[in-house]
Amino acid sequence: MTPRVSIIMGSTSDLPVMEKACQFFEEMEIPFEVNALSAHRTPAEVSEFARNAHSRGIEVIIAGAGMAAALPGVIAAETHLPVIGVPIKGSVLEGLDATLAILQMPPGIPVATVVINGAQNAAILAAQIMANGDAALREKMIAYKQGLKNKIVKANAELAKLEYKFKC
Numbered sequence: 001m002t003p004r005v006s007i008i009m010g011s012t013s014d015l016p017v018m019e020k021a022c023q024f025f026e027e028m029e030i031p032f033e034v035n036a037l038s039a040h041r042t043p044a045e046v047s048e049f050a051r052n053a054h055s056r057g058i059e060v061i062i063a064g065a066g067m068a069a070a071l072p073g074v075i076a077a078e079t080h081l082p083v084i085g086v087p088i089k090g091s092v093l094e095g096l097d098a099t100l101a102i103l104q105m106p107p108g109i110p111v112a113t114v115v116i117n118g119a120q121n122a123a124i125l126a127a128q129i130m131a132n133g134d135a136a137l138r139e140k141m142i143a144y145k146q147g148l149k150n151k152i153v154k155a156n157a158e159l160a161k162l163e164y165k166f167k168c
Contacts, residue, residue, distance in 0.1 A: 002057040003033040005126050007119075008049070009064040010038050010071050014088050017117045018064045021086075024123035028140055030130070033058075039070035046071065050078030060126040063111075064119060066090040069101035072111045082129055084122040085111045 005025060009018045018034070025032040037046045053061060061079065063072035064086035072085030087098035095116035102113045114121040124144075131138040 001031045003031045004059045004130060005030060005032040006053055006058045006061045007032055007034040008037050008061060012036050014064045017088050018119045020120040021062055021123035024120055028127055030127060039074040046074055047078050050075040053079055054081055059130050062086060062122045062126055064088050066098045069098035072102050073105050073109060076109045076111045083111050084125055085113045086119050086122045087116045089116050
């Protein structure tokens, strides 16, 4: 099985956040890989990974990073593949530093950015990108979105049953 998505994190301490992406891909039966690479501690390996990812069948890269959050941008600078950045909440600025670092990319080096600790949304976005050229995955994504709608419809039906004296 060849991975279609690569999940990269700056450190294994980011795994509790990035696991949500792994879980989504597992649920959707999308082959993925997961690795730790650091833009600051292993720059040569990051560059090699980014330059060669497409030749290994990777279609989308999800890169999680905290603090200075250079990893998504460094990867985006070295590949033509779409890169989705996941800012990871740190201890000092609560992830705002990572969010701004990932958002503020120069022209020509885009990185899609999701909410702080939003690895699940990154996985959903990656699946939506890949679904454009994959009819089976497109159907899975349509069903997934319908499931989200059904949860809200069911929740509203339950809320309608609540009885309060002043509830209209």
